[in-house]
Amino acid sequence: MIEPVEIFLASRNPKKIAEMERILGETLPGLRVLGLDDVPAYDEPVEDEPDFAGNALLKARAGFAVSGLPSIADDSGLCVDALNGMPGVLSARWSGPPKDDARNNRLLLDQLADVPDERRGAEFRCAVALVHAGPDGQVREEVVDGVMRGRVIRELRGEGGFGYDVLFVPDDQDGELTSAEMTAEQKDLISHRGKSVRAIAPIVTVALAG
Ligand SMILES: O=P(O)(O)OP(=O)(O)OP(=O)(O)OC[C@H]1O[C@@H](n2cnc3c(O)ncnc32)[C@H](O)[C@@H]1O
Ligand SMILES: [Mg+2]
Secondary structure, three states, rough: OOOOOEEEEOOHHHHHHHHHHHHEEEOOOEEEEHHHHHHHOOOOOOOOOOOOHHHHHHHHHHHHHOOOOOOOEEEEEEEEEEHHEEEEEHHHOOOOOOOHHHHHHHHHHHHHHOOOHHOOOOEEEEEEEEEEEEOOEEEEEHHHHHHEEEEEOOOOOOOOOOOHHHHHHEEEOOOOOOOOOOOOOHHHHHOOOHHHHHHHHHHHHHHHHO
């Protein structure tokens, strides 16, 4: 009998989950991705680490502890040069709780109002962590990173993606479209998340082989 191939994905962000499932599905067809609704509710960790890798590990460890399945989590955000790398790990709640993408975007636009075009460089960063049991039963942890460079524009453009995509023009592609104006496939090809999920996929394959 062929074992079901399952992984647990610890995220509360439906659009992020959709991107991760889409990218994982390309490299690992047949993979069944379980989410937070598929396991009993648990105390999700406070994302209080100073970097994306640390927060991604917190989320993946908690997922593994509850599900017992190989567990992955993403921690990501927008790092703006003129703001010394902020919002960074604070991206989701940059304008305060509760998380609100539109309010975050307005705050970022205000903060950058006086920053000239040539100093509006920024990058999306994404760490993806995998926590699983090795063949010896020991817990193994892996973290990979992905980056997408670009710049923050002065108005909201596009309907796709999520979060700060409406304000971000990646340097790749033609350098004009925001990541919210790209198709899902265009964004996946160049995005921070596309890069990190494609980098973790072969490690997931090894983890699933046990
Ligand atoms: O922690 P989980 O439950 O996975 O969901 P979250 O939305 O809180 O996720 P993070 O803590 O990693 O915060 C990521 C935030 O960074 C921003 N962000 C990350 N990737 C993005 C992308 O591809 N496009 C636009 N904004 C992005 C957006 O504001 C996200 O809410
Ligand atoms: Mg979060």
